[in-house]
Amino acid sequence: MIRQSIKLLSVLAFLLAVGAVSCTDDNEEDLMPADPLAQCSTDAVTFSGTVVPILAANCYRCHASSIAEGGVVLDSYEGVVEEAHHGHLVGVISHAPGFIPMPQDAPKLAECDIAKIRKWVDAGFPNN
Ligand code: HEC
Numbered sequence: 001m002i003r004q005s006i007k008l009l010s011v012l013a014f015l016l017a018v019g020a021v022s023c024t025d026d027n028e029e030d031l032m033p034a035d036p037l038a039q040c041s042t043d044a045v046t047f048s049g050t051v052v053p054i055l056a057a058n059c060y061r062c063h064a065s066s067i068a069e070g071g072v073v074l075d076s077y078e079g080v081v082e083e084a085h086h087g088h089l090v091g092v093i094s095h096a097p098g099f100i101p102m103p104q105d106a107p108k109l110a111e112c113d114i115a116k117i118r119k120w121v122d123a124g125f126p127n128n
Contacts, residue, residue, distance in 0.1 A: 040112035042119040046128045047077065051120050054113045055080065058103050069104075077127050084125045090118050 045051070055074045061067070063074040073079035083089040091099035093114050101108070108114075120126070 036111035037115055040115055042112075042116050045116050045119045045123070047080075047120060047126060048128065050116050051080065054109065054117065058106065058109060062104065070100075081125050084121045090114075090121050093117060 055063075059074045062069040063072045063079075065073050065075055065079075072083060074083070080089065083092075088099065090096070092102035093109050095101040095108055103109070
């Protein structure tokens, strides 16, 4: 009798464990926030092909040479490098403490775009 109960209990425990595991598998995407960088490729990042389009779409309306909010010009390679080499470019777009978050009037850039710009800066901001 006791032995039977133990057997039954272990069968139940086994079923529960299997159930728990398969539940976790099924709901993995619901339970764990999707990694925003999972689909992000930072291979083949270039200044002209990657960085310029991101800045043009998100920053030029305040940081083109003709406007230059805060004295920051981002529509020329030299202007971008000036912000990149002392860390401000990555600081403002990643909303790092101590930096004015950019773009000023809009939501933070996509994590993948931030990763691409960071990659280009880490590579020594080549003019490619
Ligand atoms: C709506 C206008 C606006 C947009 C869009 C904008 N900025 Fe700015 N930005 C400003 C203003 C205004 C300042 C000056 C802020 C100050 O000095 O208080 C500034 C300052 C900066 C600075 C200097 C901050 C520092 O700490 O040195 C950097 C770098 C910068 N912006 C980068 C960017 C980048 C990169 C983007 C696009 C992702 C962007 N900004 C988009 C208005 C804007």
